[in-house]
Amino acid sequence: MFCVKCGSECEQFVDDNIVRYRCRSCNYVYYKNPYPCVSVLVINNQGKILLGKRHKDSIFSEKWCLPCGYMEYEETYIAAAKREVKEEMGINIEPRGIINVVSNNFENGVSSLVIVLLAYYEEQNNLVPGDDITEADWFDINGSLPPLAFSADNFIITKYRESINKFGEITTITLEGNSFTS
Numbered sequence: 001m002f003c004v005k006c007g008s009e010c011e012q013f014v015d016d017n018i019v020r021y022r023c024r025s026c027n028y029v030y031y032k033n034p035y036p037c038v039s040v041l042v043i044n045n046q047g048k049i050l051l052g053k054r055h056k057d058s059i060f061s062e063k064w065c066l067p068c069g070y071m072e073y074e075e076t077y078i079a080a081a082k083r084e085v086k087e088e089m090g091i092n093i094e095p096r097g098i099i100n101v102v103s104n105n106f107e108n109g110v111s112s113l114v115i116v117l118l119a120y121y122e123e124q125n126n127l128v129p130g131d132d133i134t135e136a137d138w139f140d141i142n143g144s145l146p147p148l149a150f151s152a153d154n155f156i157i158t159k160y161r162e163s164i165n166k167f168g169e170i171t172t173i174t175l176e177g178n179s180f181t182s
């Protein structure tokens with residue numbers, strides 16, 4: 001690979017047992033980090049959760065997942081969550097709090113860090129699947145769920161179900177004032 005800063009050739013080196021690339025000319029080191037992502041557990045007025053079926057051409061195709069996606073640069077995670085739910089499910093939500101944070105290391109080499117948000121949706125059911133989602137529906141947390149694409153989603157839903165069934169609610173981290181400009 002070539003350096004994006006100066007165009008010179010890069011070399012591999014091992015740093016703390018991790019293989020990294022460094023520019024031979026300007027010494028710039030390329031660190032590989034997990035991608036920041038968001039996912040949203042959306043609950044309707046019957047206490048059902050929202051899942052989407054993934055497009056056949058997407059990774060983990062034709063299995064179901066929580067609405068989720070990558071954060072854009074200069075986008076807050078709250079804005080990213082609202083955008084992803086709108087793009088994938090066609091509805092407007094207002095995230096209420098953080099209910100989980102998970103790390104994913106997929107077999108295809110992609111790593112992500114996912115902030116999981118809770119949102120309520122009390123309007124009429126007018127889901128419009130879009131983006132890489134071909135079908136969207138509400139599911140009873142105590143009923144049978146469709147095949148899930150991500151182990152993390154199974155964990156998130158299980159933790160939510162346990163908390164609701166035991167306490168009637170789930171603890172959240174408040175989102176008030178969570179974005180900064182300095």
Ligand SMILES: [Zn+2]
Nearest residue numbers: 003006023026
């Ligand atoms: Zn360079």
